[in-house]
Amino acid sequence: MKLLTRQTAVFPFFLFPFSFGLAADWPQWRGPEQTGHVPPGVAVPATLPAEANVLWRAKLGDGYASPVVAGGKVFYLDNQQGNEVVHAAEAATGKELWNAKLDACFKDNFVSGPRCTPVVDGNRVYAQSCRGEFQCLNAEDGKVLWHRNFTTDFGATFIGEKGAAAGASRHGNTGSPVIDGENIIVGVGSPKGACLVSMRKATGEVVWKSQDDQTAYGPPVLATLCGTKQAVAFTVEGLIGVDVADGKLLWRSSPMKTAFGRHITTPVIVDDMVLVASHTLGLIGTRIVKDGGGLKAEAAWNEKPLGINFSSPVAAGQYLYGLGPNKNIICVDVKTGKRAWEKTGCIMSPPDRAYAAFLVMDKNILLLNDTGLLILFAADEKEYRELSRVQVCGQNWCNPAYADGKLILRDAKELLCVDLLK
Numbered sequence: 001m002k003l004l005t006r007q008t009a010v011f012p013f014f015l016f017p018f019s020f021g022l023a024a025d026w027p028q029w030r031g032p033e034q035t036g037h038v039p040p041g042v043a044v045p046a047t048l049p050a051e052a053n054v055l056w057r058a059k060l061g062d063g064y065a066s067p068v069v070a071g072g073k074v075f076y077l078d079n080q081q082g083n084e085v086v087h088a089a090e091a092a093t094g095k096e097l098w099n100a101k102l103d104a105c106f107k108d109n110f111v112s113g114p115r116c117t118p119v120v121d122g123n124r125v126y127a128q129s130c131r132g133e134f135q136c137l138n139a140e141d142g143k144v145l146w147h148r149n150f151t152t153d154f155g156a157t158f159i160g161e162k163g164a165a166a167g168a169s170r171h172g173n174t175g176s177p178v179i180d181g182e183n184i185i186v187g188v189g190s191p192k193g194a195c196l197v198s199m200r201k202a203t204g205e206v207v208w209k210s211q212d213d214q215t216a217y218g219p220p221v222l223a224t225l226c227g228t229k230q231a232v233a234f235t236v237e238g239l240i241g242v243d244v245a246d247g248k249l250l251w252r253s254s255p256m257k258t259a260f261g262r263h264i265t266t267p268v269i270v271d272d273m274v275l276v277a278s279h280t281l282g283l284i285g286t287r288i289v290k291d292g293g294g295l296k297a298e299a300a301w302n303e304k305p306l307g308i309n310f311s312s313p314v315a316a317g318q319y320l321y322g323l324g325p326n327k328n329i330i331c332v333d334v335k336t337g338k339r340a341w342e343k344t345g346c347i348m349s350p351p352d353r354a355y356a357a358f359l360v361m362d363k364n365i366l367l368l369n370d371t372g373l374l375i376l377f378a379a380d381e382k383e384y385r386e387l388s389r390v391q392v393c394g395q396n397w398c399n400p401a402y403a404d405g406k407l408i409l410r411d412a413k414e415l416l417c418v419d420l421l422k
Contacts, residue, residue, distance in 0.1 A: 024039075024042050024403045024404040025069055025070040025071065025120075025403060026068055026069045026070075026401035026402055026403045026408075027068050027069070027070040027119065027120040027121065028068060028117065028118075028119045028120070028176060028178070028179070029066065029068075029117040029119070029176040029219055029266070029399065030266060030312070030399060031359075031401075031402070034178065034219070034221050034222070034266065035268070035269075035314065035315070035360070036312070036314040036357075036358055036359050036360055036399075037314070037359075037360040038359060038360065038361045038362070038402055040362075042402075042404075043404075043405050043421060044361035044362050044364070044402075044405075044420075045361070045376065045405075045420045045421055046364075046387075047376065047387055047388045048374055048376050048387075048388040048389060048390045048420065049390060049419075049420070049422065050390065051390065052374075052390055052391065052392040052393075052418055053418060053419040053420075053422050054392070054416055054417070054418055055406065055417045055418070055419055056093055056094035056416070056417050057094065057414045057415070057416050057417075058089065058094040058096070058414060058415045058416075059413065059414055059415075060076070060078045060087075060410060060413070060414060060415050061078035061079040061080050061085075061113060062078065062079040062111045062112055062113035062412075063077055063078040063079055063084075063111070063113030063114045063115065063410075064110075064111065064113065064114070064115045064174075064397050064398075065077040065078075065113075065114040065115055065116055065117050065118070066117040066398055066399040066400065066401065066409075066410070067117075067398075067400070067401050067408045067409070067410060067415060068117060068118055068119070068120055068401050069091055069401045069403040069408055070120035070139075071120070071139065072090070072091050072092070073088050073089065073090065073091055073097065073139065074088070074089045074090075074091050074094070074401075074408055074415070074417075075087065075088050075089075075118050075120055075125055075139075076089075076118070076410065076415060077102065077113075077114035077116070077118060077127060078113060078114065079105050079111075079112055079113035079114065080099070082104065082105050083101045083102070083103065083104055083105060084101070084102040084103045084104070084105055084113065084114040084129045084130065085099050085100065085101055085102060085114075086099065086100050086101075086102050086118065086125065086127045086135075086137060086142065087099045088125070088139065088142060089415075091403070091406075091408075091417075094415065094417060098141055098142040099142065100137060100142035100143075100144070102114070102127050102129050102133060102135060103129035103130070103131050103133040104131070105130070106129075106130035106131055106160065106172050108160065108161040108170075108171055108172075109161065110171070111412075114129065114130065115130055115171075115172050115173075115174040116128040116129070116130070116172075116173060116174050116175070116176055117176045117399070118176070119176055119177055119178070119179060119184070120139060121179045121184075121201060122139075123138065123139045123140060124136050124137065124138065124139060124145065124201065124202075125137045125138075125139050125142075126177055126184060126201075128173055128176070128177065128186070129172075129173065130171075130172030130173055130174070131150075131151075131158050131172070131173070132149060132150030132151055132156055132158055132168075132173050132188070133147065133149055133150075134147060134148045134149065134150065134177075134186060135147040136201070136204065146203060146204040147204070148199070148204050150173065150188045150189065150190065154188045154190040154192065154194040154197060154209070155190045155191070155192040155194065156169070156188050156189050156190040156191075156194070157169050157190075157191075158172075158173075164260070165260075166214060166236050166259075166260050166261030167189065167214045167215055167216040167217065167235070167236035167260075167261035167263070168187070168189050168214065168215045168216065168217065169189065169214060170260055170261070171217065173187070173189070173215070174217045174218075175187040175215060175216070175217060175218050175219035175220065175233075176219040177219070177220075178219060178220055178221065178222055178231070179201060180198070180222060180231070180244050182200060182201060182202070183198045183199060183200060183201055183207050183244075184198070184199055184200075184201040185197070185198045185220050185222075185231050185244065186198075186199065186220075187215040187219065187220050187233060187235075188209075188215065189213070189214045189215030189235075190209075190212075191212045191214065192212070193209050193210070193211065193212055194209040194210075194211075195210060195211035195212060195213040195214070195215060195233070195235060195240075196209070196210045196211060196220055196231060196233060196242060196247065197209050197210075198244070198247060207247075208246050208247035209247060210242045210247030210248070210249065211235075211240060211242065211249060213233075213235035213236060213237045213238075213240065214235060214236040214237070214261060215233070215235055215236070216234055216235055216236050216261050216262075216263035216264065217262075217263060217264040218233075218234050218263065218264055218265055218266045218267065218276075218312070219233075219266060220232065220233040221233075221266060221267050221269065222244065223241075223267075223269040223274075225241065225269070225272050225274075225288040225295070226272055226288055226289065226290050226295055228243065228250060228295065229243075229244050229245075230242060230243055230244060230250055231244055232267045232269065232274055233267070234256075234263050234265065234266075234267050234276045235261075235263070236257070236261030236263065237255060237256070237257060238252060238253045238254065238255050238256040238257070239252070239253035239256060239267070239274060239276060239284075239286055239297065240252050240253070241274075241288065241295070241297075250294065250295045251288060251294075251295045251296050251297045252297065253286050253297045253299070254297075254299065256276075256278075256281055256284070258278055258280040258281060259280070262278060262279065262280070263276070263278050264278070264309065264310050264312075265277045265278065265308055265311075265312045265313070266312040268312070268313060268314070268315050268320065269315075270315045270318065270320075270334045272287060272288045272289070273285055273286065273287050273288075273300060273334060273335075274286045274287075274288065274297075275313070275315070275320060275334065277306070277307055277308035277313070277322075278307060278308070278309070279307045279308070279309040279325060280307065281302070281304070281307060282302055282303050282304030282305065282306055282307040283302070283303045283304075283306035283307060283308060283320075283332065283337060284299075284301075284302050284303075285299075285300035285301045285302070285334065285337050286298070286299060286300060287299075287300040300337070301336060301337035302337070303332070303337040303338075303339075305325070306324055306325070306330060306332060306337070306339065307324075307325050308322050308323060308324065308325070309323075309325060309351075309352070309354070310323075310354070310355050310397070311323040311354075311355050311356050311357070311358075312358075312399075313358060314358040314359070314360050314365065315334065315360075316360050316365065316379035317379070317381075318333065318334045318335060318381075319331055319332065319333060319334060319340060319379070319381045320332040320334055321358055321365055321379065322356075322358065323347065323354060323355070323356040323358075324342060325351060326344070326351065327344065327346075327347040327348075327349070327351055327354045328342045328343060328344045328347075329342065329343040329344075329346050329347075329356070329367070329377075329384065330342045331381055331384070333381070340381045340382070341381075341382075341383055341384055342384075343384040346367065346369055346373075346375060347369050347370065348369070348370070348371045349370045349371070353370070354370060355369075355370040355396075355397045356368065356369045356370065357398060357399040357400060359400070359402055360379065361376075361402075363378065363379055364376055364377065364378055364379055364387060365377055365378075365379050366402075368392075368396070368398065368399075368400055368409065370395060370396060370397060371394075371395055372391060372392055372393035372394050372395065372396055372411055373389060373390075373391050373392075374389060374390050374391075374392050374407075375388075375389045376388050376389070392407070392409070392416070392418050393409060393410075393411040393414070393416055394411040394412055394413060394414075395411060395412050396409065396410060396411040396412060398410050398411065402420075405419060405420055405421035405422075406418065406419055406420070407419075407420055
């Protein structure tokens with residue numbers, strides 16, 4: 001259903017369109033495996049161009065939801081006339097194909113607009129609003145195939161920025177869902193046994209519900225720990241792992257509660273170690289081990305001075321790379337939690353608003369800072385080695401999508417496609 005005529009303009013900067021191969025899709029938050037890694041075999045730049053090679057630009061409304069790329073289309077959300085709106089556009093040109101209203105916008109002391117990155121699976125797009133409206137849309141035309149609502153269907157509470165409301169009930173449902181075979185696992189956050197809910201991705205039928213935790217702001221991630229496939233989630237109450245088959249709780253960490261449940265980072269998995277962080281708790285390593293016939297969580301280390309705030313880190317080998325609390329890029333030994341090195345001067349915003357997105361590209365890491373500066377540096381635990389940098393956009397809190405050499409990203413005003421290989 002066509003909702004409105006988007007108040008945008010598309011400016012192509014080339015004569016011949018490129019194609020996005022299906023193998024190069026970036027269909028969800030932080031890429032094909034939710035890890036921020038560009039898949040092996042996909043071409044990546046050894047250095048950045050001296051000037052940004054912008055292929056197209058399209059104006060868009062407010063929001064923090066990152067774009068994704070799948071099947072030759074870009075999918076993204078923004079605020080249009082007070083509504084959270086889902087858009088599909090041609091990946092080659094930025095031309096809009098369709099848009100559809102998702103929900104009324106939620107506003108707090110941040111910008112008003114959607115904050116949850118959509119997920120694409122074949123011919124379906126899954127979009128989630130701040131208020132907890134969850135829809136499955138046809139990727140070809142935007143028609144709603146099925147929907148669920150976190151409040152009316154599962155008993156979740158959405159309060160907004162009031163009183164002691166914590167986690168997603170305070171600043172919105174921002175943690176993207178994840179596809180698991182024929183199912184989709186969603187962080188609902190209901191105290192009525194539905195923190196995590198698995199549904200049939202084709203119909204929305206509930207497969208299982210699990211736990212009473214309030215969801216925080218990061219997504220559930222899929223991992224195989226100690227030989228068991230599971231969904232790992234960093235909730236308001238702490239860190240949990242549940243069996244993807246039936247939702248059974250496999251393990252739970254010690255309580256990790258903070259004021260307002262400000263747990264934002266996406267869990268990072270390295271072998272059987274789970275890494276999460278918050279500005280209050282610090283950077284935490286939790287080891288999952290076998291315990292009789294089950295599993296248990298053991299505290300490995302906790303480095304409070306390395307408390308990452310908004311920005312989710314990435315792992316390359318046995319080292320974690322992320323944005324520390326002092327606007328410093330940090331490299332941390334996963335096994336010990338000890339800092340290998342730090343680099344200041346890459347982030348310009350105040351510490352409480354500083355943000356950076358990280359993408360692992362083969363032996364290097366691409367960083368997009370919150371002023372729109374791209375920095376390519378070596379994934380080297382011995383020292384910070386910058387390879388190149390280029391300004392590509394304006395102020396943003398965006399995790400970009402990378403497909404076929406093209407970086408799709410947004411700033412406060414535009415959606416952009418930047419060619420990193422030319």
